[in-house]
Amino acid sequence: QRDRLMHAIGYVIDQLDTPGEVLPLLAQLGRDHRKYGVTDDHYNAVADALVAALANLTGTELWTDETERAWRDAIALIVATMTDAANAEQGPPTWVGTVINHHRVLDDLAIVRLQLDQTMPYVPGQYVSVQVPTRPRMWRYLSFATPPHPDRIVEFHVRRVSGGWVSSAITTDTRIGDTWLIGSPLGGLGVSRRPGRRRLMIAEGTGIAPLRAQLLDMARLDDTPRTHVFVGGTYPCDLYDLDVLWGLSRTCPWLTVVPVIENSDNP
Incomplete structure (x- = not known):
């Protein structure tokens, strides 16, 4: 998790020159982090701890007041973007989906249909994090295989990954009536709406x-x-x-x- 956190922060810092690309990503992450029960105080605590860790690793000779201000400004932008998006979100932190169909089309692949407890606004091409009852606290990302449906039915296609705890549980252990927790929609994969464009x-x-x-x-x-x-x-x-x-x-x-x-x- 530490490696993933530093990789993500490094990516964001590198992309700050193109805020039109990275800020929407941070906003999506902020909305998605609501499922963990993260509050503004958590973000601020992590920001302070991160600056302290960077100062400790850099050393007093290289860690100047200017360097600290630059890092604090960058981290403050990350925190503000994520918290503002999370606080502005009107939908629930998570949706509950009840399994209504589980079709194992191959030995290592299953198609799962669920009915959500309430409407989820998403765009075809987006994905969500899911948590299944047999693997609590293990969130995995799945893409929607169907567009929004008036009956709140969603469909996922899941292939078992070698050594994958969650994918194996979904393909082999899912039962009708199981309830999944589903996070906020993420991603921006879409098609061009420009007229005449093949x-x-x-x-x-x-x-x-x-x-x-x-x-x-x-x-x-x-x-x-x-x-x-x-x-x-x-x-x-x-x-x-x-x-x-x-x-x-x-x-x-x-x-x-x-x-x-x-x-x-x-x-």
Whole structure:
């Protein structure tokens, strides 16, 4: 966690010259951190501890008043952006999703549908952090595979990762009626809305999930531009959602779906 924290802070510091990119990211993180019960006092305590640690590691010769002011200003910007976004958020810190369907399409891949306890405003292409009952306090990120639904139904495609505690629990141990905690929507993966601009989408395995959500959303719109989707996998079975994509292409003349595989036979 310490390595991740310093990597994130270093990235933000490097990007401060382009605030239009990094400040929205910090705002999303602030909204997402509400699920931990983080308050303004926590942020301020971490800021003071971080400055003290930097001063201790840098040494008195290099740690000048100017250096301290620069670091305090940068950290204050990070804290203010995150806390302002968190405090301005009107939605709940977490949503509760009840599992209504668990379909294990492959030995290591499951499609899970949940019904949320209240409406979640998200954009197709975004992702959320989830916590499952069999792995408390272990948050993992999953992309929505469907656009917002009036019945508050969401869908996730989860592939078991070798050594992954949460992905293994989701694919093998999930039961109908289980309740998940779901954090605030994150990310900015989206499609251009410029008129006449053709679109190219490329995905492999469960990477199709956020693109699938966008395609289903685009099917509701008028005047959708030509879109080519290349969906890949090592084996034919990895194209687990191909029937859905082809079915969509049959009713949407603007959509072309091209499957790509490395091996023609399944293992």
